[in-house]
Amino acid sequence: MPAPLTPSKTPVVVLGAGLTGLSAALHLRDLAVEHRLLEKLPHPGGHAITVEDSGFRFDRTGHLLHLRDPEMRARVLGWLGEDVVEVERNSVIWSNGVYTAYPFQANTFGLPPEVAYECVMGFLRAHYAPPGAEPKNFEEFCLTHFGEGISRHFMIPYNSRLWGVHPREITSAWCQRFVPLPKLEDVIAGAVGASERKLGYNTHFVYPRLGIGELPLAMAREHGRVELSRSPRSIDPSRRLVTLDDEVVQFDALISSAPLPSLLASFTELPPPVAEAASKLRCTHLYYLDVALDAPCAQPVHWIYVPEEKYPFYRVGCYSHFSAAMAPPGKAGLYVELTDRQEPDLTRLVPEVAAALTEMGLVSAPSALLFARLRRIDFAYVIFDHDYFAALDVIRPFLERSRVISAGRYGAWNYSSMEDALIFGREAAATARALLDQS
Numbered sequence: 255m256p257a258p259l260t261p262s263k264t265p266v267v268v269l270g271a272g273l274t275g276l277s278a279a280l281h282l283r284d285l286a287v288e289h290r291l292l293e294k295l296p297h298p299g300g301h302a303i304t305v306e307d308s309g310f311r312f313d314r315t316g317h318l319l320h321l322r323d324p325e326m327r328a329r330v331l332g333w334l335g336e337d338v339v340e341v342e343r344n345s346v347i348w349s350n351g352v353y354t355a356y357p358f359q360a361n362t363f364g365l366p367p368e369v370a371y372e373c374v375m376g377f378l379r380a381h382y383a384p385p386g387a388e389p390k391n392f393e394e395f396c397l398t399h400f401g402e403g404i405s406r407h408f409m410i411p412y413n414s415r416l417w418g419v420h421p422r423e424i425t426s427a428w429c430q431r432f433v434p435l436p437k438l439e440d441v442i443a444g445a446v447g448a449s450e451r452k453l454g455y456n457t458h459f460v461y462p463r464l465g466i467g468e469l470p471l472a473m474a475r476e477h478g479r480v481e482l483s484r485s486p487r488s489i490d491p492s493r494r495l496v497t498l499d500d501e502v503v504q505f506d507a508l509i510s511s512a513p514l515p516s517l518l519a520s521f522t523e524l525p526p527p528v529a530e531a532a533s534k535l536r537c538t539h540l541y542y543l544d545v546a547l548d549a550p551c552a553q554p555v556h557w558i559y560v561p562e563e564k565y566p567f568y569r570v571g572c573y574s575h576f577s578a579a580m581a582p583p584g585k586a587g588l589y590v591e592l593t594d595r596q597e598p599d600l601t602r603l604v605p606e607v608a609a610a611l612t613e614m615g616l617v618s619a620p621s622a623l624l625f626a627r628l629r630r631i632d633f634a635y636v637i638f639d640h641d642y643f644a645a646l647d648v649i650r651p652f653l654e655r656s657r658v659i660s661a662g663r664y665g666a667w668n669y670s671s672m673e674d675a676l677i678f679g680r681e682a683a684a685t686a687r688a689l690l691d692q693s
């Protein structure tokens with residue numbers, strides 16, 4: 255006979271000790287709201303973790319903090335103390351056998367002249383075209399704002415490789431914030447090598463000296479009561495019960511940062527339209543390599559965008575250029591984000607990657623690779639496809655009625671940053687507080 259489940263009660267249950275859940279819990283503490291914070295894995299951090307391997311430190315690909323909210327910035331620096339570096343972005347694009355500055359659209363100087371010409375002329379045609387219908391998908395957004403050449407040489411191939419689906423399948427709704435739009439003068443200046451202004455939302459970043467995982471670890475220490483390796487077997491939304499292996503917890507409000515489809519799958523009941531909407535939610539997984547080099551990385555950049563199909567990866571970054579403490583002296587650690595969504599055969603892939611890194615001048619010879627570990631991210635990029643908004647319009651009111659606040663990049667099902675996660679946590683705590691005040 256299974257042991258009986260112990261009944262308990264708490265005003266707020268928080269699921270997930272990634273940045274959203276940790277922030278929610280710390281803000282609940284500040285609001286004097288009693289709560290429990292449950293994390294499925296044996297460690298906090300979610301996507302923002304750092305693993306140590308043979309003296310090298312690897313995050314889950316590049317995780318740089320862009321801090322725009324003054325209160326969040328102060329909090330983050332308070333949690334991390336002195337052990338941070340502040341860095342100005344140095345990212346480049348590798349295409350046509352040369353490096354050019356990021357973003358591509360405002361830095362075509364240095365490309366083969368016929369490519370730069372196609373990009374600039376395409377931009378001018380798009381810029382002076384009479385206004386047409388609003389772009390409906392990301393491909394149309396690129397053609398409308400960047401023109402044919404920039405779309406063909408960078409925007410479409412790079413984004414197809416990053417998202418794992420063609421930009422035609424993605425609505426244009428998410429683009430405005432994250433895709434830097436150049437002005438005419440930027441494109442012209444960038445074509446003649448006179449570009450000075452750095453574009454985009456991420457020109458400066460903060461990084462913990464020992465890797466991004468230091469942030470959730472500091473937050474978990476500050477909270478002091480994260481319950482690790484603990485996650486619900488099921489959630490009863492109408493009776494507001496979370497069933498764990500040994501306990502049934504009654505809650506007044508639930509904050510979840512678990513991926514939305516997983517959260518809904520753990521519900522004991524779902525109205526059929528909500529189940530139907532949940533089946534429409536799409537997200538890509540991805541594979542990447544942690545790569546250790548026997549020598550420093552020879553290109554002095556933080557990360558490199560690689561749009562061309564002939565390479566097996568679309569982005570490479572160097573952790574040791576974020577912070578020297580990420581690798582033993584005289585060595586370097588890289589992340590290599592793979593295009594293929596199938597599990598690769600490493601005996602074929604690693605020599606191909608080593609040859610490409612040599613061609614790109616990151617290492618002097620393939621033998622500089624000490625080891626390469628394959629990693630997978632199950633939930634990487636939420637796909638903003640044409641069902642996206644309709645599905646969330648059905649799911650959100652149901653969650654609200656159930657007093658479930660599904661927050662964070664995968665909880666709210668969006669494209670957002672770590673700072674956003676911290677802010678979502680703050681907002682979720684305030685919403686939970688308001689729900690308790692109403693009852």
Ligand SMILES: Cc1cc2nc3c(=O)[nH]c(=O)nc-3n(C[C@H](O)[C@H](O)[C@H](O)COP(=O)(O)OP(=O)(O)OC[C@H]3O[C@@H](n4cnc5c(N)ncnc54)[C@H](O)[C@@H]3O)c2cc1C
Binds near residue numbers: 295486513662672
């Ligand atoms: C490839 C990649 C690169 C990125 N680069 C950057 C970057 O450079 N800068 C930036 O700002 N952002 C970046 N991000 C985004 C950033 O990782 C996320 O915004 C942030 O980490 C999301 O935090 P979260 O707490 O919402 O979710 P998560 O980190 O996913 O945390 C959710 C937590 O919930 C736990 N959990 C899941 N299910 C349950 C359950 N049933 N019960 C209990 N616990 C559960 C998980 O184990 C996890 O710990 C990147 C993301 C990816 C995928």
